[in-house]
Amino acid sequence: MCSQEQKVFDNSTVVKEVTLRVFRWDSEGHFGEGRLVDYTVPVVQGMTVLDALIYLKEHTDHTLSWRASCRMGVCGSCGMFINGLPRLGCQTQVLVLDTDVITVYPLPNYPVIKDLVPDLSRLIEAHTAVRPYIIRKGTPPEEIDGEFHQTEDELVDYLQFSYCLKCGLCMSACPTVGTLPEFPGPQPLGQALRYIRDTRDEGFEERLEALDHEFGVFRCHFAGACSEACPKGIDPAFAIQLLKREIVKRTVFGLPAPEGARLMPRALEKAEKLSGIPPAPARTVEES
Amino acid sequence: MAKENNLGLAGWFHAGRYGPQRYSYTLQRLTGIGIITYLLIHVFVTGTKIQGATVWQSVMDAVLHPVLHFGEFLLFIAIIIHAINGFRLIWVELGSFLGKPFKTHYPYQTCLDRNRGFLAVTWVLIVVVAVLGAADFMHWL
Amino acid sequence: MRESKLWFFHILSGAALIILLGLHTVIMHFDTVLGWLGLAQALGSADGGPLAFGNVLMRMQSASHTAVYLLLLFIGLFHGLYGLRSLIFELPFPARAKHAVACLLVVVGLVVAFWGSYTILSGYFNPPALNQ
Numbered sequence: 001m002c003s004q005e006q007k008v009f010d011n012s013t014v015v016k017e018v019t020l021r022v023f024r025w026d027s028e029g030h031f032g033e034g035r036l037v038d039y040t041v042p043v044v045q046g047m048t049v050l051d052a053l054i055y056l057k058e059h060t061d062h063t064l065s066w067r068a069s070c071r072m073g074v075c076g077s078c079g080m081f082i083n084g085l086p087r088l089g090c091q092t093q094v095l096v097l098d099t100d101v102i103t104v105y106p107l108p109n110y111p112v113i114k115d116l117v118p119d120l121s122r123l124i125e126a127h128t129a130v131r132p133y134i135i136r137k138g139t140p141p142e143e144i145d146g147e148f149h150q151t152e153d154e155l156v157d158y159l160q161f162s163y164c165l166k167c168g169l170c171m172s173a174c175p176t177v178g179t180l181p182e183f184p185g186p187q188p189l190g191q192a193l194r195y196i197r198d199t200r201d202e203g204f205e206e207r208l209e210a211l212d213h214e215f216g217v218f219r220c221h222f223a224g225a226c227s228e229a230c231p232k233g234i235d236p237a238f239a240i241q242l243l244k245r246e247i248v249k250r251t252v253f254g255l256p257a258p259e260g261a262r263l264m265p266r267a268l269e270k271a272e273k274l275s276g277i278p279p280a281p282a283r284t285v286e287e288s
Numbered sequence: 289m290a291k292e293n294n295l296g297l298a299g300w301f302h303a304g305r306y307g308p309q310r311y312s313y314t315l316q317r318l319t320g321i322g323i324i325t326y327l328l329i330h331v332f333v334t335g336t337k338i339q340g341a342t343v344w345q346s347v348m349d350a351v352l353h354p355v356l357h358f359g360e361f362l363l364f365i366a367i368i369i370h371a372i373n374g375f376r377l378i379w380v381e382l383g384s385f386l387g388k389p390f391k392t393h394y395p396y397q398t399c400l401d402r403n404r405g406f407l408a409v410t411w412v413l414i415v416v417v418a419v420l421g422a423a424d425f426m427h428w429l
Numbered sequence: 430m431r432e433s434k435l436w437f438f439h440i441l442s443g444a445a446l447i448i449l450l451g452l453h454t455v456i457m458h459f460d461t462v463l464g465w466l467g468l469a470q471a472l473g474s475a476d477g478g479p480l481a482f483g484n485v486l487m488r489m490q491s492a493s494h495t496a497v498y499l500l501l502l503f504i505g506l507f508h509g510l511y512g513l514r515s516l517i518f519e520l521p522f523p524a525r526a527k528h529a530v531a532c533l534l535v536v537v538g539l540v541v542a543f544w545g546s547y548t549i550l551s552g553y554f555n556p557p558a559l560n561q
Binding site: 332334335 | 440443444446447450451454458459460461462480482485486489502505506509510512513516520521537541544545547548551552555556557558559560
């Protein structure tokens with residue numbers, strides 16, 4: 001029952017009260033092997049699960065722990081398992097969930113540091129292993145003097161996969177990540193495709209070792225849960241099937257890599273002349 | 289010190305409120321296990337044909353035991369599911385029938401949405417062929 | 430062999446099996462339908478059904494059936510055992526044990542392939558008599 005005219009946060013009216021059933025665990029054994037604890041939260045219009053957790057920490061239990069940063073769905077820090085799906089806490093509205101009890105667990109498939117805080121090392125290590133940056137043979141990227149020509153179509157070929165927040169929700173959803181520690185996971189595989197499909201990149205061979213092995217990309221069987229979980233529409237399941245196609249085209253059929261992006265060395269000069277913006281001043285920091 | 293929190297093998301069967309695609313992968317696996325197990329035994333059972341009619345008939349009498357016969361029916365259904373869904377997976381796992389990348393915007397659409405039609409046709413076909421086969425199996429035709 | 434090549438053969442073998450196993454299933458389980466289409470005699474399903482020894486013998490001595498059975502055996506074994514290997518590789522136990530199990534699967538595959546080919550070819554080149 002909500003109190004008459006109770007006002008919280010920015011003086012908004014309380015619409016109802018919900019129970020937040022939160023998984024609690026710490027390494028000191030205060031919650032044994034882990035336990036669900038019920039907390040009551042007054043709900044206002046537009047309140048997110050993250051807001052609810054902040055309310056609890058301020059008013060009810062200051063020992064509750066979770067990760068959050070931007071609170072607006074761009075940093076990927078507040079990933080949690082809410083009401084049966086991995087979601088961003090800041091993007092999950094309590095009233096949209098429409099249940100009187102909201103269960104909040106830490107993200108599955110990651111070790112738990114405390115309460116709702118996952119250890120994301122696996123995500124970071126697997127992501128690093130696929131070399132998520134433009135690889136150029138020849139001139140290092142920092143010495144390239146010019147612009148790469150990329151058509152609209154070439155951009156759209158990889159653009160949607162470039163919006164990844166590294167929130168890790170997809171890794172939580174994946175059934176293979178849940179049983180196979182050596183499997184890279186949807187996020188790294190999606191990012192591998194993002195770079196392979198970028199016409200500026202020349203690093204397909206360098207990435208292959210991390211992808212084409214017995215515990216690699218071919219242990220994905222299109223369960224599609226990663227795409228269901230992704231809060232940014234990256235559609236990692238789509239990326240991974242496209243990645244399989246790219247790998248088979250090159251390793252099985254021996255098809256050559258598509259033509260890379262053309263470097264336009266005069267483009268910068270021309271742009272500077274046309275725009276009236278003066279050229280950059282000379283370096284003042286010595287090269288190491 | 290952190291606490292392990294993997295979905296484990298149970299995650300192949302239930303892990304949350306995911307759609308049918310996740311569980312169709314588990315079904316493909318289960319039917320596959322059934323079929324390969326059967327194949328390994330089937331080669332030896334049917335190999336008895338080279339020993340002549342008498343041996344063959346006694347083997348056939350043994351395998352037509354009601355429990356085994358029902359098991360064969362389940363295997364038949366498993367083959368139908370695995371083959372027809374497998375046909376869809378051949379295309380999908382090579383990146384076909386999933387649409388093309390595009391400039392995404394909220395609310396987001398995924399390749400699962402674009403493949404839903406194909407999935408529906410697959411299951412209609414599975415049901416039709418299974419019913420026809422069942423009718424023949426049970427000698428209703 | 431590269432995993433991508435093995436996987437691609439798995440996909441290709443799946444496609445081949447849809448046809449081969451489809452044909453085999455139709456002969457074995459859709460014999461009434463085949464009868465309606467007048468194909469039962471040619472495909473060895475008439476007169477007592479596909480499991481009657483006369484029909485078994487007819488298929489044993491047919492070159493086309495023998496070829497189909499051999500293809501079905503090898504392609505089916507590859508596809509099925511690769512699938513099993515894939516499943517085993519994804520189970521949560523140590524990688525070394527997984528490689529050992531994979532080797533075991535190869536051995537099982539070779540044994541079954543050998544025995545199956547022996548019975549198929551033996552049936553073709555040296556069939557038993559009808560009344561044996």
